[in-house]
Amino acid sequence: QVQLVESGGGVVQPGRSLRLSCVASGFTFSSYGMYWVRQAPGEGLEWVAYISHPGSNQYYADSLKGRFTISRDNSRNTLYLQMNSLRAEDTAVYYCAKPTAGSPPKELDYWGQGTLVTVSS
Amino acid sequence: DIQLTQSPSFLSASVGDRVTITCRASQGISSYLAWYQQKPGKAPKLLIYAASTLQSGVPSRFSGSGSGTEFTLTINSLQPEDFATYYCQQLNNYPLTFGGGTKVEIK
Numbered sequence: 293q294v295q296l297v298e299s300g301g302g303v304v305q306p307g308r309s310l311r312l313s314c315v316a317s318g319f320t321f322s323s324y325g326m327y328w329v330r331q332a333p334g335e336g337l338e339w340v341a342y343i344s345h346p347g348s349n350q351y352y353a354d355s356l357k358g359r360f361t362i363s364r365d366n367s368r369n370t371l372y373l374q375m376n377s378l379r380a381e382d383t384a385v386y387y388c389a390k391p392t393a394g395s396p397p398k399e400l401d402y403w404g405q406g407t408l409v410t411v412s413s
Numbered sequence: 414d415i416q417l418t419q420s421p422s423f424l425s426a427s428v429g430d431r432v433t434i435t436c437r438a439s440q441g442i443s444s445y446l447a448w449y450q451q452k453p454g455k456a457p458k459l460l461i462y463a464a465s466t467l468q469s470g471v472p473s474r475f476s477g478s479g480s481g482t483e484f485t486l487t488i489n490s491l492q493p494e495d496f497a498t499y500y501c502q503q504l505n506n507y508p509l510t511f512g513g514g515t516k517v518e519i520k
Contacts, residue, residue, distance in 0.1 A: 327509075329457075336500065336511060336512075336513050336514040337449075337451075337457065337500050337502075337511040337514070338511065339502070339508060339509040339510060339511060342507065342509070351507040351508065352508070353508050354414060354508055387456055387457075392462065397445075397504045397506075397507065397509055398462075398504060399447035399459055399462040399463075399502070399504060400447075400449075400457070400459060400502075401459045401468065403456035403457060403458075404456065405456060406456060
């Protein structure tokens with residue numbers, strides 16, 4: 293069965309960096325583009341980033357202004373999100389998500405359990 | 414960027430009611446729209462894609478319709494397990510966006 297397990301969240305000071313990981317299993321990871329979506333406490337969902345299956349194309353939410361970088365290691369079935377210059381407004385649960393098959397962008401049929409990032413001094 | 418406006422943002426309903434949630438896009442997105450259900454402390458769950466196609470395993474009381482800029486999610490005969498927050502998402506182009514959500518609570 294498909295599993296997505298995020299890790300790397302925690303409490304970090306403003307201006308610092310953090311890298312999230314998402315280990316995938318139960319499907320051919322290298323064949324799927326992958327997504328990060330976040331949700332601030334008590335708020336709605338916010339799409340963060342997408343990376344194509346070979347890793348050659350990335351798209352980001354405008355609000356991130358180059359601070360975040362999505363990457364992947366297909367040999368390790370792992371998706372990453374490097375977050376730099378963190379701000380209080382980046383505090384959220386971060387989900388990795390797998391799309392359905394087909395040409396992107398596609399709807400998200402599997403989600404991880406999420407990892408909480410808290411940006412606070 | 415394409416903005417999605419959901420209405421209402423909150424609704425109170427009873428078990429057995431028929432509920433309709435609307436999602437309006439700031440520009441035409443054909444049928445590139447998905448609906449998700451989220452319960453507290455859980456990841457979202459895909460309900461409907463391509464505006465009207467029911468995801469495998471989702472009860473048939475859920476249905477979606479619309480194209481272009483206006484879409485609806487309908488829940489026929491609301492069940493206790495349906496009380497949750499619902500989100501639409503456009504998949505027409507990047508950056509992908511979600512609607513603000515509709516919280517369905519028990520009356």
